Amino acid sequence: MDWQLENAKDGNLTVKMNRYYLYSKYYPYKDACKWICSEVDRTASVYCLIGLGLGYHLKALLELEVKQPIYVYYFGTEEYNLFLENNKDRWWDIPQVKLIHELKGLNLDRNVQLLIPNTIVKAIGIDHPLHSILEVIKINSVSYKKTSAKMEQNFIENSKKQNEFLRRPHYTQTRIACLVAAGPSINETVSWLKGQQKKVDIYVVGAALKVLLHHGIVPKAVVLSDATEGTIHQFSDTNYCGDLYYLCTANYKTVEMHQGPRTILFQKGYQLAEQYAKKNNLPLIETGGSVGTTTFSLLKSLNYSTIVLFGQDLGFTGTATHADGSPSKNVITSTQFLREAEANDGSVVYTTAMFQSFWYWYKEKVESTNVKVYNTALKGLKIPKVPNIDLEEFRKIIYEGEDING
Amino acid sequence: MDYNEMLFEYTEYVKRVPQGCVFIADSLREDKINDALKGIHDFSEGVLWLSHISQLLQKENINVKLNIQKIQQYLIEINEGLIKQDYVVVADMFEYEIEPFFSEMVSLNTKVQ
Numbered sequence: 435m436d437w438q439l440e441n442a443k444d445g446n447l448t449v450k451m452n453r454y455y456l457y458s459k460y461y462p463y464k465d466a467c468k469w470i471c472s473e474v475d476r477t478a479s480v481y482c483l484i485g486l487g488l489g490y491h492l493k494a495l496l497e498l499e500v501k502q503p504i505y506v507y508y509f510g511t512e513e514y515n516l517f518l519e520n521n522k523d524r525w526w527d528i529p530q531v532k533l534i535h536e537l538k539g540l541n542l543d544r545n546v547q548l549l550i551p552n553t554i555v556k557a558i559g560i561d562h563p564l565h566s567i568l569e570v571i572k573i574n575s576v577s578y579k580k581t582s583a584k585m586e587q588n589f590i591e592n593s594k595k596q597n598e599f600l601r602r603p604h605y606t607q608t609r610i611a612c613l614v615a616a617g618p619s620i621n622e623t624v625s626w627l628k629g630q631q632k633k634v635d636i637y638v639v640g641a642a643l644k645v646l647l648h649h650g651i652v653p654k655a656v657v658l659s660d661a662t663e664g665t666i667h668q669f670s671d672t673n674y675c676g677d678l679y680y681l682c683t684a685n686y687k688t689v690e691m692h693q694g695p696r697t698i699l700f701q702k703g704y705q706l707a708e709q710y711a712k713k714n715n716l717p718l719i720e721t722g723g724s725v726g727t728t729t730f731s732l733l734k735s736l737n738y739s740t741i742v743l744f745g746q747d748l749g750f751t752g753t754a755t756h757a758d759g760s761p762s763k764n765v766i767t768s769t770q771f772l773r774e775a776e777a778n779d780g781s782v783v784y785t786t787a788m789f790q791s792f793w794y795w796y797k798e799k800v801e802s803t804n805v806k807v808y809n810t811a812l813k814g815l816k817i818p819k820v821p822n823i824d825l826e827e828f829r830k831i832i833y834e835g836e837d838i839n840g
Numbered sequence: 841m842d843y844n845e846m847l848f849e850y851t852e853y854v855k856r857v858p859q860g861c862v863f864i865a866d867s868l869r870e871d872k873i874n875d876a877l878k879g880i881h882d883f884s885e886g887v888l889w890l891s892h893i894s895q896l897l898q899k900e901n902i903n904v905k906l907n908i909q910k911i912q913q914y915l916i917e918i919n920e921g922l923i924k925q926d927y928v929v930v931a932d933m934f935e936y937e938i939e940p941f942f943s944e945m946v947s948l949n950t951k952v953q
Contacts, residue, residue: 443936455928460936465869465928472870552871556925576871 435509435558437516447520449488451513454557456487466490467497469551474498478547482507484568485554486517486533492526495549504531505542509558548575560773570791574723581661584685588661589706591686597698599716600679603737610634610835611738614653615726616641617747619811624649626810626825627744633832634742637679637733639725640668640688642745647672656692657732658684659725666691679732681721682707699732722795723788730799740806740835742828747814748793749775749785778822779812793817843900850893850904853886857942860886865935868927876927880918887911905948907941914938 435452440459442448448455448462458465470491474481479502483491486508495504508514514533526533534540550572558565578585612627612634614620620642627636628651636653638646643656655677658665665688675694682700689696700707702718711718720731726746733741772784775793785793796817800807808831809822816822823831860883867876894906914933921929 454924454926455932458928458932458936460932465931468866468869469871552873553926553928572871576873580872 435512437512439516439520447488449516451485451487451554451557452559454553456485456551456553456557457490462488463490463493467494470494470498470549473549474500475547476500477545478502479543479545481505481547481549482542483549485509485551486513489517489521489526491549491551492531496526496531501530505540506531506533507537508533508535510535550575566790566794569787570723570794573788573791577723584661585683585704586706588683588686592680592682592684592689592698593710595686595689595696595698597696599714600697600699600719600732600735602717602735605737607635607736607738608835609738610740610742610832611733611736612636612742612744613726613729613733613746614638614642614646615729615743615745615747616645617745617811617814618750618752619747619814620645620745622812623744623810624651626828627651630829630832635738637729639729640665641725643668643672643674647674652676655679657725657729658688659721659728660688661685663687679729681719681728682710699728701728720799722792722799724792727792727795727799730796734799734803734805738805740808740831742808742810742823742831743820744810746796746809747811748789748796748817749777749783749813749815751781751783751813776816777813778809778816781813783813783815785815789815796820843897843902846893847897847902847904850890850897853890854942855946857883857886858939858946861934861939861942865931865939868931868934873927876930877922880922880930884915887915905945910941911938914941 438450440448440450442458442462443460446462448457448459450456457463471494474495481495481500481502482505483495484507485491486506492504492506508517514535548571550568552572555565555568555572558568614627614636616639624645627634627646628649631651636646636651637655637657638653640656640658640660643653646653653676656674658678658680661683663685665685669688669691673693677694678689678692678696679699680689680696682698683704699719700711700716701721702708703721708718710716717735719728719735721728722731730741772786773790774782775785775790777783793815800817800819807820809817809820810828812822860879864876864879864883867873867879890906891908894904897904914937918930918933921927921933
């Protein structure tokens with residue numbers, strides 16, 4: 435880590451970590467206060483602040499007169515010494531505050547709030563061992579903060595509806611589940627599904643529903659997780675009457691548009707959902723941050739033993755992030771903020787921080803499950819232990835399944 | 841559009857820029873990066889428009905003082921910050937350089953009126 439102290443315009447010190455300013459070079463402490471005030475959740479049981487720096491974030495947190503314990507993680511001795519040298523009055527040396535460098539064995543309350551300044555994630559760099567986990571947490575917490583009010587409104591409205599609840603079957607599903615997401619590979623592989631749709635169970639994410647319907651494929655179910663009204667376009671003018679599985683925090687207006695049966699899902703990590711599920715003895719779903727990962731969790735809960743991923747590229751060549759005909763399609767005009775990763779065919783493709791966070795989720799889940807998972811996105815990100823299959827192999831998996839089950 | 845109308849539109853737009861700068865800076869500091877980037881995009885387009893209108897007005901001897909070189913310097917620094925994704929630098933530029941710059945323009949325009 436490279437640390438550079440500078441004098442800020444207001445006479446205080448500011449600091450650069452690996453050439454990224456941790457604080458404003460004009461009013462560093464005011465900047466830290468603004469961020470802390472916008473971030474802090476007073477209902478948390480404990481705070482864990484990532485990055486010590488000159489201590490401005492810690493000081494700002496204490497100024498809010500929070501009573502909860504505060505852990506502050508520092509990246510190394512250099513950072514710790516820098517902090518000590520510039521805080522000799524030891525205002526921080528109180529029982530409430532613990533400065534830590536070792537995260538292993540740290541047993542924090544479940545209701546911990548992780549405070550991660552965006553600049554820290556950038557500054558530590560992509561090769562730092564903590565980068566991926568901090569980035570995933572940051573992406574998810576920013577996303578939650580943006581939609582938390584909407585999520586609550588949706589939860590209230592959706593709870594009033596006539597819903598089916600998810601019941602885990604006592605048997606293993608014999609049919610193969612095809613999880614269809616809206617990545618660009620579905621442009622090629624949608625024809626595979628058309629030929630086999632009667633032999634497999636197709637679960638499609640909302641963003642790919644119209645793509646399937648346009649090709650004459652009627653999925654068994656569609657999955658909705660997003661809280662925002664942007665999903666209305668995914669369902670409008672479709673007349674689709676199959677099953678809908680939706681998160682309790684999904685946009686309630688979009689849910690209302692659906693004509694067919696509706697099963698409400700409750701997710702881990704969202705307090706209202708957890709409380710409702712506990713009270714009514716219902717299973718919880720992990721969301722993983724996207725509708726695709728939510729669908730994967732759902733399929734595991736429904737006891738499918740084989741899942742084939744369609745359109746779950748998590749990466750792209752060219753400029754299109756999603757399939758043709760998907761309302762989510764974006765055109766990338768600059769490769770500046772993109773990352774490169776290995777695709778299933780061994781080539782290098784682009785991905786984004788958000789897609790990469792989903793990739794990490796899949797990698798972890800596949801590692802710990804007995805479910806057989808296959809991928810069909812040739813130019814999609816390679817997920818360890820998820821073999822890529824072609825059309826012949828897809829047919830073979832279906833026929834083998836039929837043979838086993840008579 | 842006649843030149844009086846143009847001058848009016850120009851002046852009204854300049855009045856709104858400081859607020860926009862504060863919005864961008866606050867969004868960056870509160871990790872609302874997408875909102876900030878949209879704001880920065882609108883700001884860049886706005887500056888192009890201001891530059892174009894100021895040239896038209898100046899041709900008609902209507903004096904609107906727009907220090908385009910200074911704005912270009914700001915845009916270069918903002919661009920460097922965006923390339924690195926150093927949003928602290930970008931927020932600082934908007935809050936402590938560009939906002940006062942346009943606020944002063946607004947105040948000068950008000951005095952002239």
